Amino acid sequence: MIFDFIVVGAGSAGCIVASRLSESGRHTVLLIEAGGEDKSFWFKIPVGYAKSYYNPKVNWMYRTEPEPNLGCRRIYAPRGKVQGGSGSINAMVFVRGARQDFDDWRDAGNPGWGFDDVLPYFRKLETHARGESPWHGGNGPIHVTPMRGATHPVSDAFLDACNELGLPLNEDFNGATIEGAGVYDVNTRRGQRSHSSAEYLRPALKRANLTIEREAHARRLLVETDGRVSGIEVMQHGRARRFSARREVILAAGAVDTPKLMQLSGLGDGATLFAQGIETRRHLPAVGKNLQDHLCASFYYRSKKPTLNGDFASLIGQARFGLMWLLKRSGPFAMSVNQAGGFFRGSPEEIRPNIQLYFNPLSYRIPDNPRASLTPEPYPGFLIAFNACRPTSKGTVTIASPDAADAPLIRPNYLSTQRDIEEVLQGSRMMRRIANARALSDWVEEEVSPSKTVESDDKLLDYFRFNSGSIYHLCGTCAMGSDPRETVVDARLRVHGVPGLRIVDASVFPNITAGNINAPTMMVAEKGSAMILEDAASA
Template structure:
């Protein structure tokens, strides 16, 4: 069967692309998703992401290869395998990033991607309670909740600590003042997750010209002898199936899935493809290269005050929180656990904030086993976590084999540069500085982990190597740029050397953005849909 557009991946980007391109009733759009439906209650409730953290039905549950910079450990790397993609299983922090992030995209040879260029597309996404302003939109599909006034009271101590340290405060990280301490915004509305699947795709599926196929894993993009993408090959229970695209194939499988599928289709580094016996269709050595991620570490504290640990650890506390959510769509289950935080400068900062902090009114540890659950610590506690905003280290995605069912090899190459190592130490000292502020010192019994015995630079760096992990912001593995020897797509997101094929997801980021990347991915999809529609006209 032939469609005008075939979109691979119903994640944060693919859901928006399908909804926007199908607005033209004459355009036939097919959206393919390897996972299942997101109609479950657990994809509506914001706290439901804890249930999907180790769920192979909704999560690819990848791990990196052993990382030299992380004490030789494999780092867990969850990716959404469900309608809505990773946007259906993330923690919903709504941060765009700072001006410099996008101005650097433009400076890398990508006209139309500077901050002033992308701001209207960010605004177009939003249904913001502030209304139509210079910074926000009010008529978009994605409901936004600024958590100010709803957060746990202990978050006020974090904000007061910033004042005591003479650090700036930000009333809106997505407004005029990116730098400083504040309360995060979330893509939550009326107590429900506002993924692009829920807000864009689900309403659009009523259109007869939009088809969604679930549990449909694409194994190859079909390319004819003229160098044009003509469709896709799927693996079905009845065997392989081929579908045709009259206009374009759009790849939105994410920072892991998109480079994998390009390589399986013969697009990539000739030497790597030859190793796996894959026929070369386009020599693009940058496919899979340039991978970036935010690396984080958490510092754990025992509190003199009650925290969400006290509310959500006992069974009766869970029951009470559940009833509160069901009856009023309120309480801790209606919010993100990442409530306060901000963006700060350390000594390594050049001209912009370089460290992001998360202040969580609950302390929990990542379980060592996939059979375990995310549970609060058994004491009143909170945690402070950090990541560098713009790490220098870059890694790669590569093929394990030519078998489409084989997980790709993920090598982020964490802490590969001296500056990245230095920023980790500076961020650790920033946390310790916060904890010495009177507002936090007064409510702290002890630093549970790593403990004050971890004091030297080398000890702080070792703590991150041994206990830190990904914060799940993988991007940059099919980077956007004008030079086919160093980039995969151009500024219109068209794959160099292949007609009728684009990539539109986090993999095209020329550099990682400062903060959580779900909002930038959605912005990119809105802008991409407009470019694709304009090209068709």
């Protein structure tokens, strides 16, 4: 079967690309998705992400290789394996990132990707609950809802504690500045998850020129003798199928599976491909390099006053929250568990915010056991988590074998720079200062972990090494830039030296952004789609 465009991956980016390319009706579009349809009720209700956290039917459930600086632990890295991708299973915190993040993209040799260039695409994808403004869109597909005014009292105490310490308060992390303490926005519409599958793809699937093939696992790209990519081969229900593209194949499989598919197809570092017995069709040494992620750890507190633990742990409390959601689309089931937080300078010498905090009025452990469930601690509690905004450690994604069914080797190389270690200590000290401020210390009965006995730099660092985990913001593995020796795509997201192939997903990030990366991934999809259509019109 032949289409004008083939989009590989129906995730946060791919759903947008497929929708925009099919919008005019002039182009035929095929969307390939390895998972099934996101029909379950649990994809709609925000708190339902707990049901997909360890569900292999909708989650690739990847793990890193043993991380040498984290006690040789294999860190869990969930990735969506369902229509909507990771946007169907995430916690929905909507943060664009700092202005400097995108100006750094531009300054890395990518004209048109500075903050002022990308802001129109952020606004294009958004309908903000407070209406259109210079910072927000008012008529876009993704609905964004502030949680301010609906947070738990202990979350409000966190904000008071920040204010008490002289830390700035921020009404809108997606406004003029990202710095300060505040309440997060979430991508929800009337208490339901608002993501690219629901808002872009489902309406688009009514178009005759858009076709989706689900449960179709991409095996390799079809590369012609002249080096042009002309299509894709997938395995679907035990049968190999091939699809051809007249114009382009667009990879939107994410920061793990996009470089994996490139390498399986002979597009990557020649030595890596040779070691796996794969013929090099194009030597692209940066494929799978530059992997970046946010690494976080949580401090746990026992509370003197009730938090959400009791209600989430009891059937009566869950029933009450369920009724609130069913009747009014409100309450904790309609929100992210990460209610408050912010972006702070870990020391007075920092030139910009470098530490992100998440404040959660629910104290729970995430068990490293697929058979376990996410359950609250058996006492009133809350937690504060933190990560560096722009970690400098970089890793790799490489294929484990020539077999597409095998998971790739993910090596983030966490905490491999002195800068990242310094920021661990900055973040740890900052969380302690906030917890000890009067407004929040009035709630604190004790610091459960790491506990007050963990005080020295060495002990705090050890706590982080053995208790940290990914916050699931993997990106950068097919970075955008002008030098094909160090990057994979150009500023128009075309793969260097490979006609007919583009990449439009988080793998093109030259550097990780401050905050959660789902919003910037969707922005890349909006801007990338516009570029593809511009180039098609001028061809």
